[in-house]
Amino acid sequence: MLRSRIVILKASVLFVLISLSFSSFGATDPLPSWNEGPIKQRLITFVQTVTGSANPNYVKPEDRIATFDNDGTLWLEQPLYTQFLFAIDELKIKVKQHPALLKNPAIKALLSGNQAALAHVKQKDLMQVIEVTHAGMSIDQYHAAVKKWLETTTNKRFNKPYTALIYQPMLEVLAYLRDNHFQIYIVSGGGQEFIRVFAPTIYQVDVSHVIGTAMTTSYAYQHNQPVLIKSPKLLFVDDHAGKPEAINLFIGKKPIIAFGNSDGDKEMLEWTQSSNGNHMMLLVHHDDAEREYAYGPNSKVGTFSNALMQEAAQQKWDVISMKHDWKTIFPN
Amino acid sequence: MLRSRIVILKASVLFVLISLSFSSFGATDPLPSWNEGPIKQRLITFVQTVTGSANPNYVKPEDRIATFDNDGTLWLEQPLYTQFLFAIDELKIKVKQHPALLKNPAIKALLSGNQAALAHVKQKDLMQVIEVTHAGMSIDQYHAAVKKWLETTTNKRFNKPYTALIYQPMLEVLAYLRDNHFQIYIVSGGGQEFIRVFAPTIYQVDVSHVIGTAMTTSYAYQHNQPVLIKSPKLLFVDDHAGKPEAINLFIGKKPIIAFGNSDGDKEMLEWTQSSNGNHMMLLVHHDDAEREYAYGPNSKVGTFSNALMQEAAQQKWDVISMKHDWKTIFPN
Numbered sequence: 001m002l003r004s005r006i007v008i009l010k011a012s013v014l015f016v017l018i019s020l021s022f023s024s025f026g027a028t029d030p031l032p033s034w035n036e037g038p039i040k041q042r043l044i045t046f047v048q049t050v051t052g053s054a055n056p057n058y059v060k061p062e063d064r065i066a067t068f069d070n071d072g073t074l075w076l077e078q079p080l081y082t083q084f085l086f087a088i089d090e091l092k093i094k095v096k097q098h099p100a101l102l103k104n105p106a107i108k109a110l111l112s113g114n115q116a117a118l119a120h121v122k123q124k125d126l127m128q129v130i131e132v133t134h135a136g137m138s139i140d141q142y143h144a145a146v147k148k149w150l151e152t153t154t155n156k157r158f159n160k161p162y163t164a165l166i167y168q169p170m171l172e173v174l175a176y177l178r179d180n181h182f183q184i185y186i187v188s189g190g191g192q193e194f195i196r197v198f199a200p201t202i203y204q205v206d207v208s209h210v211i212g213t214a215m216t217t218s219y220a221y222q223h224n225q226p227v228l229i230k231s232p233k234l235l236f237v238d239d240h241a242g243k244p245e246a247i248n249l250f251i252g253k254k255p256i257i258a259f260g261n262s263d264g265d266k267e268m269l270e271w272t273q274s275s276n277g278n279h280m281m282l283l284v285h286h287d288d289a290e291r292e293y294a295y296g297p298n299s300k301v302g303t304f305s306n307a308l309m310q311e312a313a314q315q316k317w318d319v320i321s322m323k324h325d326w327k328t329i330f331p332n
Numbered sequence: 333m334l335r336s337r338i339v340i341l342k343a344s345v346l347f348v349l350i351s352l353s354f355s356s357f358g359a360t361d362p363l364p365s366w367n368e369g370p371i372k373q374r375l376i377t378f379v380q381t382v383t384g385s386a387n388p389n390y391v392k393p394e395d396r397i398a399t400f401d402n403d404g405t406l407w408l409e410q411p412l413y414t415q416f417l418f419a420i421d422e423l424k425i426k427v428k429q430h431p432a433l434l435k436n437p438a439i440k441a442l443l444s445g446n447q448a449a450l451a452h453v454k455q456k457d458l459m460q461v462i463e464v465t466h467a468g469m470s471i472d473q474y475h476a477a478v479k480k481w482l483e484t485t486t487n488k489r490f491n492k493p494y495t496a497l498i499y500q501p502m503l504e505v506l507a508y509l510r511d512n513h514f515q516i517y518i519v520s521g522g523g524q525e526f527i528r529v530f531a532p533t534i535y536q537v538d539v540s541h542v543i544g545t546a547m548t549t550s551y552a553y554q555h556n557q558p559v560l561i562k563s564p565k566l567l568f569v570d571d572h573a574g575k576p577e578a579i580n581l582f583i584g585k586k587p588i589i590a591f592g593n594s595d596g597d598k599e600m601l602e603w604t605q606s607s608n609g610n611h612m613m614l615l616v617h618h619d620d621a622e623r624e625y626a627y628g629p630n631s632k633v634g635t636f637s638n639a640l641m642q643e644a645a646q647q648k649w650d651v652i653s654m655k656h657d658w659k660t661i662f663p664n
Contacts, residue, residue: 062538207584208582210584216568219576219577226602236567241551244558249567251539251540274558
């Protein structure tokens, strides 16, 4: 009798220990690279709320729309957008082939190597460069060029390829939401076809869930096979108001959780906030000069203006401090 | 001993009977409204091939892209596209409010009720009407107008709402592919936001998987809430070459199976045919005047030209005869 009581007691203690370890300790912490704090806690509570089938705020898997900006939210964007660096390298190749291109002052400026001048190049100008360098290429050829560049280019400061300069804490958020049957989309001002090259591998986000600034394509035949050729014409810019517009075009539903890091994400977060039921809006703040960058509000790349900081405070959007909320920045 | 042999024999017979009933008889026929024949057999073989994990032609679920045209492939399109009928009814309301619109000869022709004249209205003109009737509406308002019209409008010949005039054999194909973890997309020349209103209910296709001709939208604020307003400007026409272009934009992968019914689907089928591995291209041929319609090659709505019929024969695309391949047309 006593013996069986001890067995029951032992079993109970074991059960409690197992429960504890599953609820609050390391082994099953879905966000191990996040420091304990209100943002981590709100993220976990949010996921538990919308996935708890008995919860009045339960959301069906097909409506668990999560949208992520890419540059500065999922991967490095300083001192220049990675796609910009790629475009400059491609431009160098083009200029070697066609030296007359140097007569274009924008192209000349781009190739000057002057960091300050480069930082002032507008997205519109970048798009012109992309037009010069990539129009007439097939989508497949473009993908191959991006893939090759990513495989052969190293970031000097971190001595790593760009595909390794992704944020470990955000990878954990992606995995956590995926495990909880969220529909994860990338919604980026960067080029859709650029991001499609690496999103499946580094983020486990399928190409069909990559929304980005898009060029038109034109259907043609080459060597008796149909191909899609990149045309020198923008279809839409997926930034600022373009983000909710593209979210509607591609998804047709409002996100219930959205992550951004700059002024270009404001409208996406507002759109998310206007969804019914529970929702969560978050901004990554680059305040860690030592481990990554601290841009300040006046950066031309990934601008997080004072106005955005003010709106975040007013709307109770979560501002993630890289310095204080993240234990690590990049994957090991 | 004898007894146990009999038991084994009985069990074997039972097993054989069960196997038979699961492989070729009614209870588990995935396509009961299809007459037995080569197309039904090829469909089943195709699905078994790409889903059989031991098969060298196995395709992962995320790459099992299936695309379906809508008008004339999944639902009725004669004598006029359903969206056209909706637009005319909306135009009537607008003209009552703003009689000056009748000065526009296109609008006058559209409201004449002359079937022959209507059949000659081009998609471009239809788009102009849609611009007149819907620009300035929010997406939500537009959806509400479509929903109301669909709920209150009856097709005279069949005495049914348009949402009931969908093809039962195609519903079975959708369900069969869905059960086999295909990614099903609608790829229609019709309006994306129009189709989104009914696709989830009648086809079990999520709004995020509806690709159609799209107007631009513009992000704005009304009553302190963000809204998307329909703009009077086409973003792209999802027909002919626009289909593979939109498939790339939205999905980024080639379909492995595609269904269409008219010249506007040709490029989508060619694109599907250019995919690696097994693929299947099918065209619904409207040859059943008694139960539905027999358009012939010269119809202005849902044109299935002699040239398309010739290409189908050359490329070995399957041409589905409504008359001979389908036991029933509409759901009971």
